[in-house]
Amino acid sequence: MKAPSPRLAALDSTTSLPSGRATPREGALDEPERRVVRQLVEALLFEGLVSFRSAPRAPGSGFAAIYDRDFAFRLGQVPVRCVGAVSSFGRIRVAEGSIEHRAHGVWREAPLRQLVESLDVDAEARQRLLTELTQTVALCRWNRAHLAHHLRPRRGLSFQELESALHEGHPYHPSFKARAGFSLEDHRDYGPEAAxxxxxxxxxxxxxxxxxxxxxxxxxxxxxxxxxxxxxxxxxxxxxxxxxxxxxxxxxxxxxxxxxxxxxxxxxxxxxxxxxxxxxxxxxxxxxxxxxxxxxxxxxxxxxxxxxxxxxxxxxxxxxxxxxxxxxxxxxxxxxxxxxxxxxxxxxxxxxxxxxxxxxxxxxxxxxxxxxxxxxxxxxxxxxxxxxxxxTKLAPGEEAVPFNALTVVEADGRPFIAEWLDAHGVEAWVARLLEVMLLPLWHLLVHHGIAFEAHPQNLILLHRGGWPERLALRDFHDDTEYVADFLRRPELLPDLGRIDPYFDTVPDDDGYRMASTDDLRELFTDTAYVFNLADLSFLLERHAGF
Incomplete structure (x- = not known):
């Protein structure tokens, strides 16, 4: 279900927006640049880094019906418009190919460089961002030209193979393949995609x-x-x-x-x-x-x-x-x-x-x-x-998939999880997934006072024939937090100061120990919901009507 953004709640449905916007056009930008542009704009809007106007969109105007709002904003002095939707937890989803800027009196699809150069930030930060984003585009282009991951479904791959074949990268962060200092040869030799x-x-x-x-x-x-x-x-x-x-x-x-x-x-x-x-x-x-x-x-x-x-x-x-x-x-x-x-x-x-x-x-x-x-x-x-x-942790009959595989769409146009949804039913499968994924994380938080950064790359789903069974967690050494007074078994907590005296002097919020349970709640909500299950929710709404 969609949750209204607080920034949208006060907007009247008759808000005036630039009219006459085009339907999707082919060939203006290639797919890698379009994706980076889309995620940049989504982040700018969702993080509130630009002020925007939005109004309901008329149906039948060229984009998928799920994208039901028009958005308009400025980057510096440059007017920009796009088509999008407000999904779970206020996440703004922009239709790829819909982002246009007005130049010399004409609306055109907005290239990445022009958008970044229009940002009202200092020159050094602007150049750093542009470098990260253009590197992301370059590595994505290399993947499309040299690899076959995007040409065939990956549903039958093993866990190890999926760690390479899941080339999509972070679905929210705009510079999801920046890899500063990597040449194209380094990307080929040491990036996960080429294996x-x-x-x-x-x-x-x-x-x-x-x-x-x-x-x-x-x-x-x-x-x-x-x-x-x-x-x-x-x-x-x-x-x-x-x-x-x-x-x-x-x-x-x-x-x-x-x-x-x-x-x-x-x-x-x-x-x-x-x-x-x-x-x-x-x-x-x-x-x-x-x-x-x-x-x-x-x-x-x-x-x-x-x-x-x-x-x-x-x-x-x-x-x-x-x-x-x-x-x-x-x-x-x-x-x-x-x-x-x-x-x-x-x-x-x-x-x-x-x-x-x-x-x-x-x-x-x-x-x-x-x-x-x-x-x-x-x-x-x-x-x-x-x-x-x-x-080494799999029980007989269990298989493992990285959690972010659950939100990707395959070369046949269907979700990675499509066959699982067909076999088990969407509602039953989703209910079981939430039980397997959310309950352990929630129990660890409310029963033990420990929060874990549960973004998709840190989670692995163990399943039998697509039916969720257990949740594997990884990467604890700098992704774990606790509040001392909220621990159920404080005597189990190790004396980290004996390992490194830094932890005897570090203030709350700079190490593993947080000052407030609000910090734990925020970590849990952001990583388990806002930047994890919200992506699955949007996929299910688009492809399963759920």
Whole structure:
């Protein structure tokens, strides 16, 4: 059902809007640019960044009937108009190809550059935004020219395959494929869409500059993770450089990251033997949708490897926040204890634990170790978090799909979930999905005082033949919040200050601990509803009349 936007409630149905707008035109902009333009305008309107007028739209005017309102606004001095709808939680949906600006007295489909250049923001911010958006368009164009994901339905793909084939990216954020610093070749080699496999690079790091949170002694841990043969090979490479594991720590690195970090700080670290290169080794990996989390292509049951990248995606830097790396295993153990002793959650929520972590700290952690010149450039740029694979959690007959697959439309024009809706009935399937997805998240919030960033990329649906069974959750280390006085079992909370003294001094709202339950409510509402289920609702309204 549609919820009226507060910005629309006061508008009279006779509001005067520019008349004579065209029906959809072919060929003005290509599909990638149209999509980025659409999501930019949707965000500007929904976030209230521009003032707009809106009125009901006359039926039969060229766009799908669900787009039942005309919108008009200005970007700077430029008049802009479009056709759209107000959907669940006030989300504004704009019909692709309907966005026009008025130039020299004529209404024309609005190109991306002209829209961005019309924004009333400072020049630096405008250029940064334009760079992110044009990079997004370029990578989408490459996908359409070189990949077949958009040409055939993906319903029969495995979880690992879907992590690559779900090329759509974020359905709301305009710069959903910015990947700052990535060339088209990098996109081909390291982006999830092409599913290119590659080995990790390995470093032997001065142990005084590494913080670790491993479940056992480093030698045993890495031999078990990598296999005895690979670990022995890396040991030989280390010995050949006149060093040993007595004062060295092993660290994997994304191959793109080594090239991206090439500069004075990294070169000095190599020159001074703070870092010793061991080269590529071990299994092959490929990128997941999140780009920096890698899936094992040779052993799907092996851990997922999260590595920092010196890039920006959806306007967020993808390096590690240093204080939220080695706390990851403790946070996972805490959540595991909460779920494990709760009969309601135990059979409903599956946690993909982050069970090991390590972080390179450029500043010395011991006397006698000098920091390389410009060492701050490497802060949060070299590290690793290992996470359990969902493959190891599947019960007999269960399959896993990334949650964002539920909202995409396939090459045959039908939703990814169309066959499930046909088999089980729309109303029954939706009711079951809400039970499986919402109730564990809500129970974790109201019963335990813990909120989790439940956006679609963090959720995995476990199902049998499309019938929802359980919910898997991932990425806890910087996506979890709590309010101390609201915790049901405060004694289970780990002493994070013992892991990192930062958490003994950090104020509320800067770490995991929030000051108010309103913060938890906002995180739950935004990620579970506004930017998650609202997209599913709009898909069901368009394709199933629900």
């Amino acid at each position: 290119t496999c590659f080995q990790l690079q390995w470093l032997a790091v001065d142990a005084r500059r590494v913080r670790t949170a491993l479940p056992e002694a480093p030698e045993r841990f890495w031999a078990r993770e990598l296999g005895e043969r690979v670990y022995a090979e890396l040991t030989t490479r280390l010995t050949d450089q006149g060093a040993s594991w007595d004062d060295r720590a092993l660290l994997p690195v994304h191959p793109w990251q080594l090239r991206a970090l090439d500069g004075p700080a990294l070169r000095q670290a190599f020159t001074e033997r703070v870092l010793l290169p061991l080269g590529p080794a071990g299994d092959r990996y490929r990128a997941s949708q999140s780009l920096r989390t890698l899936l094992n292509a040779d052993r799907p049951e092996a851990s997922h490897v999260k590595l920092p990248l010196a890039t920006v995606c959806t306007s967020s830097p993808r390096h590690f926040r240093a204080h939220f790396v080695c706390t990851a295993p403790a946070v996972s153990e805490w959540l595991g204890a909460v779920v494990g002793e709760d009969p309601f959650l135990r059979d409903r929520a599956v946690l993909l634990r982050e069970y090991a972590a390590a972080l390179f700290t450029p500043s010395p952690r011991a006397q006698g170790a000098a920091a390389p010149h410009g060492a701050e450039a490497l802060e949060g740029m070299l590290g690793v978090i290992l996470r359990e694979s969902v493959v």
